[in-house]
Amino acid sequence: MGTLAIDFTTVTALRSFLVARVDSQLTSDIPLAARELLHSSVYGSSSFAGLVSLPQGSYGELIFSNGTSVIGQFSNSVAEPPPDVATGKAGDQRVDIPVGHPITIELPKSGYAYRVLAARDPALDATMILSIPLSSVTSTLHRLELAELFVSLGVVLALGLAGAISIRIGLSPLERMRVQARGITAGDSMARVDDDGPQEIASLAGTLNTMLERLQEAYNNSQSSQTRLRQFIADVSHELRTPLTSIKGYAELYLDGALDPTTDTPLAMERIQSEASRMAALIEDLLLLARMDENRPLSLAPVDLSKLAKAAVMDAAAVEPERKIDFIAPPDALVLGDEHRLTQVITNLLSNVRTHTPPTATVVVRIEIVPKDATPPPGARTAKGVSDLFGSTDETIALLEWDAKVRLTVCDTGPGLEGAQLDRVFERFYRSDESRSRSRGGAGLGLSLVAAITHAHGGAAWVASAGLGRGSCFGIDLPMLEMDTGEDSPGQPTATTPAPASTSRFSAPWRIGARRDRSKSD
Known part of the structure; x- marks a missing residue:
């Protein structure tokens, strides 16, 4: 398309230029042509080799005001008929074209074309019409069009070849990707x-x-x-x-x-x-x-984890009075949770100690408040795949913010665990000792329940061990619950103010986290 536009513009510009040059020749030569045509009519000469030099095949017609006319050809070498520029019979001729404006007249049968100009000659009281053939213009344009045709074809072919090569080179990475994608498929x-x-x-x-x-x-x-x-x-x-x-x-x-x-x-x-x-x-x-x-909802309420753990430790001591169990905890460690399920977590952890350690192994149950970003001890393994195995965190707990967490750990001096066991200890039905008696060892669901219940409460379960014979330590981290103290702060529930909509089902105002900045809304 670009090549065609260039060709069309070139031919049009050249045609305009050549026609303008013919018009200029018509304007400059028409007075002399009138004189020479009159001279030939008076002296009877049929050959024009005088004042003007016009192209081969040029015609002239001098029409006087009385209707008589003189017609002549300025060259006898071209036998084309003259253009029709006048009307009427001989002796009563009238100009049939506009005066003073060059026009193009084409002969329908032969396809021959003339550029014609009519001009008044007051001295002769006549109108001179000069016709110059456009054969040279047409011939020049034909040669240009033929040259442009071959040049344009060459340019298009060269551009097409160069474009094909460049596109193939540019798309070669995509071709490699296509081949590799076939291999993947x-x-x-x-x-x-x-x-x-x-x-x-x-x-x-x-x-x-x-x-x-x-x-x-x-x-x-x-x-x-x-x-x-x-x-x-x-x-x-x-x-x-x-x-x-x-x-x-x-x-x-x-x-x-x-x-x-x-x-x-x-x-x-x-x-x-x-x-x-x-x-x-x-x-x-x-x-x-x-x-x-x-993902069934839990029966949530503020729960003191210290009290639950203390009661569970007392029960464990009653079952195994010969085992030494140390309990270390702050006066209160509140969390938002289901008391029955959290009791089950602590009970399962202590039952796991009774199952897998001898009565001589000591146990330390510890509860402490740690920062929100605190990580488990070095080398600890967190329960994996809990989100897809045990559902997601309770919706109410997931909506709350908190700034600290309660960490409960149950450590023993028993036989310990090795690396492979640490990775799988929270799996359902997993037993670290596959050969042990089922009557003694259980089904391997206790720690799975610990991980599931802890995850439902927005926390995480983990295990750490220094290796076989060096004891093990199981722990859970839960978001800490801080009860509202009743201080007057914008947007915070107090003892006499109803709790927010998301906490209205609880009997007392509460908020998650040990937030120190009282300017923030709960």
Whole structure:
């Protein structure tokens, strides 16, 4: 299109220039042409080799006011007919074109064209009409058009070839990306596209690689979740099958009459009751985990974790009076939570100590207030995958702000844990000692419940151990709850002021965090 525009502009400009030059010749030569035409009519000469030098084929017609006219050709070498510039019969001719303005007249049959100018000659009382053929102009334009045609074709072909080569070179990174994408589609999920090339290509490749990494991560998580789900179902089936098998066996023995009513039957009933109780506890734990997965709301209220832990320690001391248990806690450590569930967390942690450590191992239960950004001890492992295994944090707790947290730790001097065990200790049905007796070891759900309940309360569960034979330490971090002191501050609830809408279901005003800046709204 650009080449055509250039060609059209060039031809139009040249045509205008050549026609303007013919018009200039018409204007300058028409007086002399009139004199020479009159001279030829008077002296009868048919050859014009006098005052004017006009192109081959030029015609002249001198029309007097009385209607007579003189017509002549200024060259005999061209046998084209003259243009029609007058009307009327011979002896009564009239000018049929505008006077003083050059015009172009084309002969329809031959395609011949003339540039014609009419001018008044007062001295002769006549109008002189001079016609110059445009054959030289047309010939020049034809030669120019032919030259431009070949030049334009060459330019277009050269530009097309150069454009094709440059585009192919410019798109070569995309072609490499296409080939690599085919490989990824074929199953090579670890392949990545090449990010070499211009900035735009590199940016696109980086975006695609990021997307592929996230897709790979999502796929791996999906595979891991499916594996965990299959393992979970297998473990549940295995755990439930063991007590059911015992119950079924004792029932069959009783029905077959193989039990002595005086000695064997009471023992069988005792074992059936024991296995049924074990199975009921297992099912209860599974139901609780299912409720956590469904994000069922907790029964929230201000809870003093120090009091709960003290009561749990007293119960543990009653169960194992020979074990030494130290309890260190501040007077109060308030959190917002479900008292029953938090009690279950502490009880499970102490039960875990009784299960996996000898009675001679000492235990230290500690509660302390730590900053919000405090991290677990060095080397501690936080429960992994809690968000997708146990649901999300309670909606009410998630909306609140807090500035400090309550840390509860249960440390023992037992056999400890190694690295692989630390990573998996919060998994459902995981046992650090796979060979231990189920009657003693449990189903492996206690620490899973600890992680689930802690996560639902907006906290985190963690474990630390220096290695086998060096004891272990389990801990939970929960957002600290600071009760309102009743000070008058804009926007803060007091003892006589109703709590905000999000806390109206609680019996007393409260707020999350140990906030020191009383100018902030709660």
